[in-house]
Amino acid sequence: MSTLTATVVGASGFTGGELLRLLAGHPKFEIAQATSRQYERKTIGRVHPNLRGVDLRFSAPDDLESVDVLFAATPHGVSMDHIDAFQEAADTIVDLSADFRLDSEGQYDEWYDGHTRPEFLSESVYALPELTREDLPGAELIAAGGCNATATILGLLPLFEDGILDGTEQTIVDVKVGSSEGGAGGGTASSHAERSGVVRPYAPAGHRHEAEIEQFLGPVSFTAHAVDMIRGASATCHIFPNDPVTKRDLWGAYREQYDEEPFVRTVAGGGVYRYPEPKAVAGTNYAEVGFELDPSNKRIIVFSAIDNMMKGSAGQAIHAANIALGFEETAGLAFQGLHPVGAP
Amino acid sequence: MSTLTATVVGASGFTGGELLRLLAGHPKFEIAQATSRQYERKTIGRVHPNLRGVDLRFSAPDDLESVDVLFAATPHGVSMDHIDAFQEAADTIVDLSADFRLDSEGQYDEWYDGHTRPEFLSESVYALPELTREDLPGAELIAAGGCNATATILGLLPLFEDGILDGTEQTIVDVKVGSSEGGAGGGTASSHAERSGVVRPYAPAGHRHEAEIEQFLGPVSFTAHAVDMIRGASATCHIFPNDPVTKRDLWGAYREQYDEEPFVRTVAGGGVYRYPEPKAVAGTNYAEVGFELDPSNKRIIVFSAIDNMMKGSAGQAIHAANIALGFEETAGLAFQGLHPVGAP
Amino acid sequence: MSTLTATVVGASGFTGGELLRLLAGHPKFEIAQATSRQYERKTIGRVHPNLRGVDLRFSAPDDLESVDVLFAATPHGVSMDHIDAFQEAADTIVDLSADFRLDSEGQYDEWYDGHTRPEFLSESVYALPELTREDLPGAELIAAGGCNATATILGLLPLFEDGILDGTEQTIVDVKVGSSEGGAGGGTASSHAERSGVVRPYAPAGHRHEAEIEQFLGPVSFTAHAVDMIRGASATCHIFPNDPVTKRDLWGAYREQYDEEPFVRTVAGGGVYRYPEPKAVAGTNYAEVGFELDPSNKRIIVFSAIDNMMKGSAGQAIHAANIALGFEETAGLAFQGLHPVGAP
Amino acid sequence: MSTLTATVVGASGFTGGELLRLLAGHPKFEIAQATSRQYERKTIGRVHPNLRGVDLRFSAPDDLESVDVLFAATPHGVSMDHIDAFQEAADTIVDLSADFRLDSEGQYDEWYDGHTRPEFLSESVYALPELTREDLPGAELIAAGGCNATATILGLLPLFEDGILDGTEQTIVDVKVGSSEGGAGGGTASSHAERSGVVRPYAPAGHRHEAEIEQFLGPVSFTAHAVDMIRGASATCHIFPNDPVTKRDLWGAYREQYDEEPFVRTVAGGGVYRYPEPKAVAGTNYAEVGFELDPSNKRIIVFSAIDNMMKGSAGQAIHAANIALGFEETAGLAFQGLHPVGAP
Incomplete structure (x- = not known):
């Protein structure tokens, strides 16, 4: 299988940057677009200094290219409002916010404020692969679990x-x-x-x-x-x-x-x-x-x-995407941490 | 009332150093002796750099001077073995270890290894002034509570x-x-x-x-x-x-x-x-x-x-000594902390 | 000598808070006023948690009480614009900003942007007591040195x-x-x-x-x-x-x-x-x-x-005020630091 | 080319652990042996918790297996004393200590204490690839530069x-x-x-x-x-x-x-x-x-x-080995750092 194209929406935030790091080193994905309204046209390395060696610039979130997978690393409430645009742009959506994690509108309303697109709550697959692995293959809307x-x-x-x-x-x-x-x-x-x-x-x-x-x-x-x-x-x-x-x-x-x-x-x-x-x-x-x-x-x-940004967010999202798309589960994620290391 | 003399046994440790800091700034105490076998004859500032301005040297713990109050900041198990020497040197003993905190030998044996002088367990006063204030005036053996x-x-x-x-x-x-x-x-x-x-x-x-x-x-x-x-x-x-x-x-x-x-x-x-x-x-x-x-x-x-070294140890000990000896409770302790401050 | 009254202008900032801490423990000063527009009527402990035990509220900087000493802990450029109000409120002013540290308008313009009251530059006394001690007694406008x-x-x-x-x-x-x-x-x-x-x-x-x-x-x-x-x-x-x-x-x-x-x-x-x-x-x-x-x-x-906030700012200011007003130099400043301590 | 076998001597130290991390993720190397006298037979994850998922145990440094490359991550002075054993075990040696970094015995004696095998000083290649790249291909004794x-x-x-x-x-x-x-x-x-x-x-x-x-x-x-x-x-x-x-x-x-x-x-x-x-x-x-x-x-x-442990030590050693052995320079090293990250 050749590589798939991927977009990161909200790429200047912490989890957005983490997605970029993982995708840049992933054997199966190629980054098509990294969106940020605030940093449009700036290099991603200006915001994420660890990625100063990666040649990529932020683009505006308004013109989403057509890609295979879209990762949304936006604040809670944003994805539900842009879900139509996301679906138009990509076959598979992995959302890292809380927008699609709960099963029903009732649950959602108990903990958050009114959902604008509650019909997606039952469709989305909660992604904590150790818990919901069997639901992920072929999933089109994935909600990565909270840290x-x-x-x-x-x-x-x-x-x-x-x-x-x-x-x-x-x-x-x-x-x-x-x-x-x-x-x-x-x-x-x-x-x-x-x-x-x-x-x-x-x-x-x-x-x-x-x-x-x-x-x-x-x-x-x-x-x-x-x-x-x-x-x-x-x-x-x-x-x-x-x-x-x-x-x-x-x-x-x-x-x-x-x-x-x-x-x-x-x-x-x-x-x-x-x-x-x-x-x-x-x-x-x-x-x-x-x-x-x-x-x-x-x-x-x-x-x-x-690591709340990895297993608790961006890593979980990539792990789920790997399963959803039929890649090896550990693709792009099989590296070890550091020792010694401080307060990382 | 004029000042009382005080000795700190185990003065090169962390709580020993904290006692020195507090006693050096206390209006009612004068430091007579700061003992440390390892650092005998060295200035206290060599170990406690905050006290480089205080002119005092460690002495060996073997020759305890006669003082009003002795603070023991030694590891668990040391005070029970030296309690006779402590009592010979001072009328009032404030021990910062766990040696005299529990009421009975039975309790002690449940959590620690065999007490060598269990007869002192019922005599000593546990010092958490907010809990045991009324037992402290005149107390001769005080066990400062654990952090x-x-x-x-x-x-x-x-x-x-x-x-x-x-x-x-x-x-x-x-x-x-x-x-x-x-x-x-x-x-x-x-x-x-x-x-x-x-x-x-x-x-x-x-x-x-x-x-x-x-x-x-x-x-x-x-x-x-x-x-x-x-x-x-x-x-x-x-x-x-x-x-x-x-x-x-x-x-x-x-x-x-x-x-x-x-x-x-x-x-x-x-x-x-x-x-x-x-x-x-x-x-x-x-x-x-x-x-x-x-x-x-x-x-x-x-x-x-x-602060485990203050309210949980040296500060508690001074607070208890203030009450035991009839000083104002807050003597030498009425200063505020810092803001901003890091991981102090 | 009885105590003098003191006001801290800009008391919700870091150096303002440090001045409050020092003044609260100073034997010769009594805090009259701590100004903060943003936190008017809030307790000082809300901003400076180390001072939660001190009963004092911020007041607006517009109505300065008449006091003996006014400490200005405001950003660069503020004191020069309020110097008349400060002088009306207090006989002695200690400014912690850079406004009055340089001797001449020429020097000032070389490093900062246009001074609005350059006539004070030659009047003010730069306060690094180890360097300018003899100029401080009786000084009416003191510029505490930068950290x-x-x-x-x-x-x-x-x-x-x-x-x-x-x-x-x-x-x-x-x-x-x-x-x-x-x-x-x-x-x-x-x-x-x-x-x-x-x-x-x-x-x-x-x-x-x-x-x-x-x-x-x-x-x-x-x-x-x-x-x-x-x-x-x-x-x-x-x-x-x-x-x-x-x-x-x-x-x-x-x-x-x-x-x-x-x-x-x-x-x-x-x-x-x-x-x-x-x-x-x-x-x-x-x-x-x-x-x-x-x-x-x-x-x-x-x-x-x-400590940039003490010897490099608030402590230096109090030290200078002590000398200017004829107090003992070390009044309110003779306490030691901590050991061990982290990144304080 | 198939993978080469590699040994890490001194594998329980910080740079030894870093070498293990890099070799475990390197496409061209296979770890044959990780030596530690102190932790013999313990898993490497006991010392390097980041490698808890890697199935490997420390072995004694006395019986070195025959391998392609030996990395020595031992304290200064150890490699010179074991250079014969290292050369018997491996064709290529990459030493991370200071033992073989200087060119002459005279230089060495000026900064360190007497070298026991000065004849190797002129043979070894100093490895800071940006400086000495052309000397590295085929080198048999490589001295990785200091951090x-x-x-x-x-x-x-x-x-x-x-x-x-x-x-x-x-x-x-x-x-x-x-x-x-x-x-x-x-x-x-x-x-x-x-x-x-x-x-x-x-x-x-x-x-x-x-x-x-x-x-x-x-x-x-x-x-x-x-x-x-x-x-x-x-x-x-x-x-x-x-x-x-x-x-x-x-x-x-x-x-x-x-x-x-x-x-x-x-x-x-x-x-x-x-x-x-x-x-x-x-x-x-x-x-x-x-x-x-x-x-x-x-x-x-x-x-x-x-990173003193990477570009300043273990990473530099792998980089040099890649060049010495004809691998792609960036093999096993082409991953990015983290953002945000604390005091790593």
């Missing part, structure tokens, strides 16, 4: 699949995320002087990613904290199962779920990094999961770590 | 005092701490290249500070994570009360508990720092507490933030 | 005073600064995601602080780099003296210059911090200076380190 | 090649480096609590990399500073040319030198990253160079940025 939801679902999924949990248990998800989750731009709260070194709770309750988690697993008590890193989402799940569980049970569940998954590593390490660590997967599409038992409190503690 | 226990107890105390909680509830404590908790020295795991930017779970279950929390409040499910800061402990408590509670109830409880406390601030801010933030209290003896309700999960989320 | 200029001048001053340098030598000043130099506000370049971890050259040539350095010492080749800290300015001066110089000569020059200075420490340490280190003075008014010889290149390397 | 030397030489090379400089000028090199330069292991000085946030001068004069720079360009005045990043070396060169030079001259020199180089980017950007930035090349083999003129001081300021 915090991805970290949480990957951590909990084996317990649900194995029947250790059934959704009636108390499950607390305490997430720590990097500043790239806030996107490019930034105001006072995200300035270096204010944002450095924080442990800043945000959305202590009612975080919108709860909707995605509930859609697949059931209700959880979710709280996110901003900590001093740029990339990364680390979820710690505190779970109180109804029945006693052993470490052997847990190993069984995680091995069963993930031993064949190309992008999920169950961590049982010794050494410095005994548990999932966002640094270890930064810049990559890998997720790490791990767990521990707290016998005195009858608690399971599950840890999961991803 | 994670202090952050947790300060967050939860108003709920217990007010009767909103009685210890039968599910309470999860998810703590984020800085690298100074590991103390001076450092091996591979705490090297800059490895430790920077981590979200590293440690002691996911069975953390020894649970013992202190349980001693006063009841059992909690405790997990700590190392994040990229040097000073700071931030506790997020996820609580599922037996009965419904309103925000007004919570405000009542926290105001009642802390409105007169000189070192606890209940945070209800707008702006960038809406919740307790370790950066805002770094270098100070202040603690910040705050809370939020999650109605859909019937959950209370409590946040608390301290 | 990079302060770091540079303190490093080089002993060499000029001692006659080792006379201004004809090649002197290169390579400065590394923290993000607080950019002030509150932010924008893309100063967002956490972009600004973290950089070594970003800025103003490689033609930095305006050269004007202040030249005014006192002579021309230097100045280049600044933004690095990953919030507070701090570290200057490395590479100097090629006309005549050979020994380490003994250098020690003589620095001791002569600084041994009696309350806020300058000449560092000759062993241990981890052998040279001046901004971390060691963060949050304080201290400066550290040190040096090394490079015999094979006939070069002197001088290092100096300050 | 600080690489950053400096790449910055200055066009000026020497073009004749703008001839080595008689005053050239000051002020370098800022990350903590990975210190290697794995750590001690107090490199602990997270001490090393975070520093601007720490080290080797202010007499840095050993001066030897490499002088060997090719001529004498420079070199000073290095540790700053808060993990990877990265950023060199700022302050140069006072004998004759006037224009920006057009500089552009000519840099374009001529680097326009065909696959791994060097001359940066002339607008936007946030106007100059070379180590973040922009972290994790990659790219170098960035840029410059500015300071007319009032008749100074050229040259900036260069690399």
